Amino acid sequence: MADPNFPPNLDIAPLALDSTHSEDQWLQHEAIQQYGIAGRIWHATELLMQYFTPGASFDPPCSALLTPSPKRIIELGSGQSVASLHLAKSLAPSDTLILTDLPNVMPLCEQSARKAALPVNISPQPLAWGSSSDHLDPHRPFTHVIMCDLIYFPELYPALLFTLLDLTRPESITDTPTFGPEIILAYKPRTLALEHSFFDAFGLYFSMNPIIGGDSLVRLYSCQRWKINEQWEMPAMDTVMNGAPGVERGRDFGYIDQLFASMEW
Numbered sequence: 207m208a209d210p211n212f213p214p215n216l217d218i219a220p221l222a223l224d225s226t227h228s229e230d231q232w233l234q235h236e237a238i239q240q241y242g243i244a245g246r247i248w249h250a251t252e253l254l255m256q257y258f259t260p261g262a263s264f265d266p267p268c269s270a271l272l273t274p275s276p277k278r279i280i281e282l283g284s285g286q287s288v289a290s291l292h293l294a295k296s297l298a299p300s301d302t303l304i305l306t307d308l309p310n311v312m313p314l315c316e317q318s319a320r321k322a323a324l325p326v327n328i329s330p331q332p333l334a335w336g337s338s339s340d341h342l343d344p345h346r347p348f349t350h351v352i353m354c355d356l357i358y359f360p361e362l363y364p365a366l367l368f369t370l371l372d373l374t375r376p377e378s379i380t381d382t383p384t385f386g387p388e389i390i391l392a393y394k395p396r397t398l399a400l401e402h403s404f405f406d407a408f409g410l411y412f413s414m415n416p417i418i419g420g421d422s423l424v425r426l427y428s429c430q431r432w433k434i435n436e437q438w439e440m441p442a443m444d445t446v447m448n449g450a451p452g453v454e455r456g457r458d459f460g461y462i463d464q465l466f467a468s469m470e471w
């Protein structure tokens with residue numbers, strides 16, 4: 207497969223965050239030359255940084271800040287890793303943050319982790335979606351999975367969904383309606399017609415509850431695997447978008463509840 211970070215006619219510029227200095231802008235410009243899409247800081251970062259700030263006003267608040275340590279947090283497609291490294295500032299030394307990306311993007315993740323110089327166990331690890339994650343077994347079970355602006359190229363959706371199922375694979379069958387790590391999913395809608403197919407398939411396996419707060423065009427969700435039963439079989443990557451047997455899907459009411467609560471009758 208061609209490098210997804212260098213599609214034809216790529217024309218992107220650094221993203222200026224409130225906190226970035228001109229030197230950071232220049233470094234981002236250089237990273238784009240070297241890593242293409244992965245070298246840029248993407249839009250959902252800004253809202254995630256707010257969400258990952260202690261005391262920020264989000265409903266529900268960020269569980270990665272509130273739940274007891276040790277936490278084992280994994281980020282997919284980390285690239286510059288700005289949002290997850292911001293979260294790491296509030297983590298405890300016993301917590302682990304695993305930054306992942308394509309093997310050829312690892313130097314960027316390693317550089318970001320080194321520059322952050324935080325007293326938390328930050329471990330950059332290669333993870334191409336759709337490939338084995340066995341090398342991450344020592345860090346399982348994960349408590350959180352972070353996804354920052356990863357839903358954009360439809361050809362990547364099956365591999366991304368496959369990896370999400372793999373990282374949240376059950377250790378046993380639970381009685382609760384949902385189980386497994388919390389997926390914190392942030393993304394900026396760009397072409398809804400294309401993005402819809404990802405969420406259609408994602409909803410076959412995962413509950414999705416909106417997180418309300420911040421003033422942004424970025425969407426933020428807290429997601430978790432729907433309960434499974436004895437019929438569950440991990441789908442192959444070429445059928446993963448069609449669902450799999452043994453998932454007991456519930457219904458997400460979070461968004462509707464929020465909507466009705468804010469309506470004036």
Ligand SMILES: C[S@@+](CC[C@H](N)C(=O)[O-])C[C@H]1O[C@@H](n2cnc3c(N)ncnc32)[C@H](O)[C@@H]1O
Pocket residue numbers: 210211243244245246247248249250251282283284285286287288306307308311333334335353354355356362365
């Ligand atoms: C739009 S960028 C987002 C980067 C970062 N999360 C952010 O928001 O600034 C998408 C990221 O996904 C990674 N990516 C793309 N295809 C991938 C694949 N097949 N396996 C793993 N990572 C992939 C890219 O290298 C890039 O870092």
